[in-house]
Amino acid sequence: MHWFHGFKLHLVINDKGEIFNFTIPKPMLMIGKPLNDKSFIRKLYGKLYADKGYIDKRLVLRWNTSYHSNQKQYEEFTNDDF
Template sequence: MGWFFGFKLHLICNEKGELLNFMITPGYIDDRKPLEYKAFIDFIYGKLFGDQT
């Protein structure tokens, strides 16, 4: 494993592509970590989908 420097941009968009919320985290943070913050996803109802790289 190497070093990673930078940031990650996490976005929540609706089905129309409108931006609902965003969060910027350091590059070394697990991609699932923002889901632990209630303020980031508290207003979401229904299903929340994500992609895997």
């Protein structure tokens, strides 16, 4: 078996474990790039959970541009309070 280095699989699954969307980017593509791609995250709503490597402050600020008086600031979005 031969391994091809440099390719990554990015999956979006729903709460039932079903594949909602996927992409296999070109080698050496920035890891967080799929979250910037509107076609990859189209029709998404609700909460987005991702590995820390995917989420950076610029993306959080872009997704949460308007704050309400009862909304937590973006630094507190790392963990859910269940």
